[in-house]
Amino acid sequence: MTTPLSPTDRSTIKRGKHRAVTDRAALHAVLDNALFCHLAVVVDGAPLVLPTGFGRDGDRVFLHGSTGARSLREAATGIPVCVAVTIVDGVVYARSAFDHSMNYRSAVVHGTAVPVTDPEEKAHALRVLTDHIAPGSWDYARKPTPKELAATSVLALDLTEASVKIRSGPPGDEDVDVAANEKWAGVLPLHSTWGKPEPDPALVGEWDVPEHVTRRSGTSQG
């Protein structure tokens, strides 16, 4: 839990160094609390970034690969990717426009994503991916057929090269602005909360909402 992240030049935070966090437990926490990620690849020399599902399995993450990126579908041996997850905790209202900011938890992972093709490992990856967005759903829902398994593309990415950046707390105004005491400053927190389950109108008859869904309802996300 205390293995430090392995910094390379590109995963070493240069701006806002005081916000960099370098222990692996913090990386895991940010990843586990984020609902989805943004996955970036290079296609024809240009960047492409798309939101996609992911789930952590120890010191790697699985990614849903069928994001429409040609390069992902073509990468049999692996493809350079960058994955970012970001949770915003609030807006920081500073005394100056310049010092306005956000409170957030952010992780960026660099590496080579490798397709998961072994059927057993793929089924395991899909359990991890499903339970990340919907804890308990893998055990409850109908499992994938071999055809569905084949139609799903999964990538695995090691968490070897990663950075974590966290900002929390009040504004970081200039001393002169704080001393002047002429403007209000503070934080407006942002809360993400699961609402009330909305049953599918196609359900027939009376249904109790399953426990893995009801226990999430009303709780915080992130």
Place this chain on the structure above:
Amino acid sequence: MTTPLSPTDRSTIKRGKHRAVTDRAALHAVLDNALFCHLAVVVDGAPLVLPTGFGRDGDRVFLHGSTGARSLREAATGIPVCVAVTIVDGVVYARSAFDHSMNYRSAVVHGTAVPVTDPEEKAHALRVLTDHIAPGSWDYARKPTPKELAATSVLALDLTEASVKIRSGPPGDEDVDVAANEKWAGVLPLHSTWGKPEPDPALVGEWDVPEHVTRRSGTSQG
């Protein structure tokens, strides 16, 4: 408002075509409702994606450029970027693990981001950026000094090449699973709400929270 988006090959949605939205008003709405974006660039041939602030100004967006990406700082004439904004509205609990999904609103913009250097345009861009994360703050807060203005890097990106994808509503289970009626299915909505303002402990004396902050408190984000 009804000018269609101009699709190129890379901005044409191939997967989940039924979720593609092609009018410009929808693009504007997704951008305006997202609090921040993920900005992807190519650095040394590898993708880099980072969360950053943005704000829309008609048919372009301004981006905070000082994200630590060398390539951004070096791009005097423009740099190929891809910007994604994603708002998650809920998790879709399907009858099958395979059909689990999320409800979301997503926009992806491709193009060449150009540094904003003209001082007057830069001040305008900073107003747009500030008011995007904190509406009303530009007028309320202390304006940037020439030194602060110089220390801030801003990029402009046209919205010419963009795609919008929206998923809403109940699960899209297979007919056979719906007919079996053996599993609960539905949507668990995710709500993002502004909390109670937390005044900076460094404020001296009694302070009323300004109206542009209090009017946001308790409202939905996104």
